Structures are given as C-alpha cells and as structure tokens.
Amino acid sequence: MPYNRGAMRTPTRLPLYAKILIGLLLGVVAGLVLPAPWAGSLDVPAKIILRCLGAIAPPLVLVAVMRALITANVKGRMAGRLFFLLILNTLVAIAIGLLVANVIQPGRHANLASGQERVNADIVTLLLDNVPDSLLRPLVENKVLGVIIIAVAFGMAARTLHATRKKQLLDAIDLGFELILVVLHWIIALVPLAVFCKVAFVIGTQGFAPFKALGWFVAAVLVALMLQAAYYLVRIRLASWVRPLDLIRGTRDALAMAFSTASSTVTMPVTYASLREKVGLREESATLGALVGSNFNNDGTALYEAMAALFVAQMIGVELSLAQQAMVVLTSVIASVGAAGIPEAGLVTMTLVFSAVQLPTGAIALLLPVDWFLDRCRTTVNVMGDMNVACILDGTKRHEPTPDPRLDPVA
Numbered sequence: 386m387p388y389n390r391g392a393m394r395t396p397t398r399l400p401l402y403a404k405i406l407i408g409l410l411l412g413v414v415a416g417l418v419l420p421a422p423w424a425g426s427l428d429v430p431a432k433i434i435l436r437c438l439g440a441i442a443p444p445l446v447l448v449a450v451m452r453a454l455i456t457a458n459v460k461g462r463m464a465g466r467l468f469f470l471l472i473l474n475t476l477v478a479i480a481i482g483l484l485v486a487n488v489i490q491p492g493r494h495a496n497l498a499s500g501q502e503r504v505n506a507d508i509v510t511l512l513l514d515n516v517p518d519s520l521l522r523p524l525v526e527n528k529v530l531g532v533i534i535i536a537v538a539f540g541m542a543a544r545t546l547h548a549t550r551k552k553q554l555l556d557a558i559d560l561g562f563e564l565i566l567v568v569l570h571w572i573i574a575l576v577p578l579a580v581f582c583k584v585a586f587v588i589g590t591q592g593f594a595p596f597k598a599l600g601w602f603v604a605a606v607l608v609a610l611m612l613q614a615a616y617y618l619v620r621i622r623l624a625s626w627v628r629p630l631d632l633i634r635g636t637r638d639a640l641a642m643a644f645s646t647a648s649s650t651v652t653m654p655v656t657y658a659s660l661r662e663k664v665g666l667r668e669e670s671a672t673l674g675a676l677v678g679s680n681f682n683n684d685g686t687a688l689y690e691a692m693a694a695l696f697v698a699q700m701i702g703v704e705l706s707l708a709q710q711a712m713v714v715l716t717s718v719i720a721s722v723g724a725a726g727i728p729e730a731g732l733v734t735m736t737l738v739f740s741a742v743q744l745p746t747g748a749i750a751l752l753l754p755v756d757w758f759l760d761r762c763r764t765t766v767n768v769m770g771d772m773n774v775a776c777i778l779d780g781t782k783r784h785e786p787t788p789d790p791r792l793d794p795v796a
Contacts, residue, residue: 424589
C-alpha cells in the first residue's frame with residue numbers, strides 16, 4: 386500500500402506551517418524574556434530533534450532510491466534522453482543556486498563567527514571519503530554518496546530478478562518505506578518544538594541578526610527559482626513545439642496544486658492529465674515527464690539545498706572551497722533522487738548535504754521558519770521541471786494526440 390500523505394496528518398488538523406509559525410512567535414517571546422543562560426540551554430532540544438532527523442535520513446534515502454530504480458519503467462533511446470534532461474536540469478538548477486548565493490551572499494548579513502576553519506580538501510579526497518568500505522558505515526556516518534552507491538547497486542541488481550522475486554523485494558521495500566515514514570512523521574511533529582527552542586536560543590544569545598539574514602536568504606532563493614523557471618520556459622520554446630504561455634495556461638491547475646500541497650507526488654496525476662488533455666502531448670512524453678521523471682526530477686529541491694548550504698556557511702563564517710561546493714552539487718543531485726514521495730523531503734535530505742561538507746546540521750533549525758513557504762515555491766519549480774522534460778521529449782513537431790482511455794470518462 387503506497388504512502389498516504391493525508392493519513393499521516395495530526396489529529397489537530399492544524400497544518401505544520403501554522404505550528405511552525407506559532408513556535409516561531411513563542412520562541413521570539415521566550416528569547417526576549419528568558420535570561421541568556423536559560424535561553425542558551427534551549428539549543429539542546431533543537432539539536433536532539435535535528436539529530437533524529439539526520440539519523441532517519443540515510444535509510445529513508447536508501448529505500449526511496451531503490452524503490453525509484455526498481456519501479457522505473459524506461460527503456461531504449463527515450464530512457465537516454467530522459468536521463469540526460471534530468472541531469473542537465475538539475476545541474477543548471479544547482480549552478481543557478483550557487484551563482485545567486487555567491488553573488489547576493491545572504492549569510493553575510495548575520496556575521497555569526499563559529500571559529501570553524503576552512504577544510505582544504507580536493508574533490509578526489511572528498512569522494513574517496515564517501516566511497517563505502519562497509520555496507521553499514523554510510524548509514525551510520527550519514528555519508529550520502531555511500532548510501533546512494535549502495536542503493537543504486539542493489540536497485541539495479543533488483544531489476545535483473547525474476548518478476549516474482551522482484552515483486553517480493555518491492556513489497557518488502559514498500560513496507561520498510563512506510564515504517565520509516567511513520568517514524569519520520571513523529572519527528573516532523575516535533576519540528577515546531579525545534580523551531581521554538583532554536584529561535585529562543587538565537588534571540589536570547591545573539592539577537593535578531595540571523596533573522597535579518599534569513600530575509601535575504603528568502604529573497605535569494607526566490608530569485609534563483611524564478612531564474613530556473615525562466616530557463617525551463619526558454620528551453621521549451623527552443624526545443625519543443627509547445628509555446629510557454631500555452632503551457633502555463635494549460636497546466637495552471639497543476640501549478641496551483643503544487644504550491645498549495647507542497648507535494649509533487651500528490652500533484653502528479655493532475656500534471657499528467659493537464660499535459661495530455663490541455664497541452665496535447667503524446668502519452669509517452671507525458672508519462673515519462675510527469676510520472677517517471679517526477680521520481681528523479683527535483684530541481685527546485687536541489688537548488689534550495691545548495692543555497693542553504695552556502696547560506697549557513699556564510700552565516701557562521703566558514704568559507705567553502707571549490708571542492709566543497711562541488712561536493713554540495715553532487716550530494717544535492719543524488720540526495721534529490723526519489724525524494725518526490727518523501728514528506729518535507731528538502732528538510733530530510735538537507736541533513737545529508739550538510740554532513741557531506743561538514744556544516745553543523747543544527748543550523749538547519751534556523752531555516753525552518755521560512756522552509757514551509759519556500760517548500761511550496763520549490764515544489765512548483767519541481768513540477769515545472771517535469772513539464773519541461775515532457776515537452777522536450779515530445780519533440781519540435783506536434784503529433785495528433787490519441788485519446789487516453791484512463792482520462793476518458795466514458796471508458
């Protein structure tokens with residue numbers, strides 16, 4: 386049975402972002418009222434919650450990537466084109482994110498020196514440090530590259546199994562995936578408490594400087610996401626028969642749903658139906674872009690994670706070398722694979738990206754007050770990326786659409 390996002394909601398019916406905002410406001414009050422030593426002690430609960438989040442991230446990414454690889458039904462030449470487009474879009478997204486973060490430098494507005502020195506390591510050394518010498522070590526040490534290597538190896542091996550065996554393995558992976566998501570739901574339920582504790586700690590010990598920088602970070606992310614959206618539309622105009630304005634008009638329901646639900650998985654059927662019925666793409670193109678590509682195409686999430694890593698590094702006075710920024714690119718790409726079905730995916734996989742370049746995962750709590758809004762923005766860009774892939778796969782010449790019985794109410 387697939388994961389049901391609605392079934393995991395808390396009984397209070399209060400959405401997570403509302404709880405986070407309440408935690409933020411209470412944290413501001415507590416930071417202003419409590420003495421500095423008391424406020425300083427509130428950092429401990431926030432660190433515990435984020436450590437739990439970091440602990441569950443590696444097994445969650447492991448089963449999500451294996452699940453995505455086993456269930457992906459892409460063959461032949463179209464598979465190569467799909468893979469190329471997904472990698473290209475993700476790399477462009479991260480390049481835009483790093484460029485904007487380096488130009489605007491939103492973290493410089495905080496100036497929270499941590500005393501942490503720059504780590505001088507070349508990309509080869511960083512890669513070798515992440516190549517697993519044990520099947521369990523990457524899971525224990527939160528080394529995302531090692532986790533992905535293991536997941537890809539076993540996922541590709543599973544594709545060679547007999548159909549019966551493959552189904553048995555997939556059922557077991559689905560069960561493990563659901564169990565991990567249940568535990569993840571428990572941890573996410575504690576996120577508002579982490580926000581309260583971290584905000585009270587920061588204001589009580591360092592004042593409002595980090596939150597001024599947070600406003601710059603939101604602006605920088607929105608600029609980067611708009612540039613990525615513009616890149617999608619230009620690519621569609623140059624590499625497909627679809628006109629960008631026609632695409633926006635035809636898929637506005639999917640874009641609105643992506644922003645309102647913050648879930649590309651929930652939006653997936655609407656995206657597919659819009660591309661087929663209102664835009665007029667062929668079934669194969671719409672399927673590969675909206676249904677298959679959505680499991681691997683999370684450009685907005687990868688862009689956000691890369692910018693978050695640079696923002697935190699700038700904020701605490703750590704200079705990331707070019708090798709470390711390259712590692713951010715690599716880990717952001719591979720950590721986003723299979724993340725479409727994970728609730729709060731950006732928050733979960735960000736712990737792996739931070740660990741890869743030795744940034745403190747506790748700083749993620751500072752991003753939580755604005756993450757709920759940016760999550761909706763990057764999910765919308767994720768869905769636009771799926772549409773971009775589908776349109777380009779459809780080619781430069783329009784084909785007469787054939788009726789899809791799955792979309793025909795008479796069938």
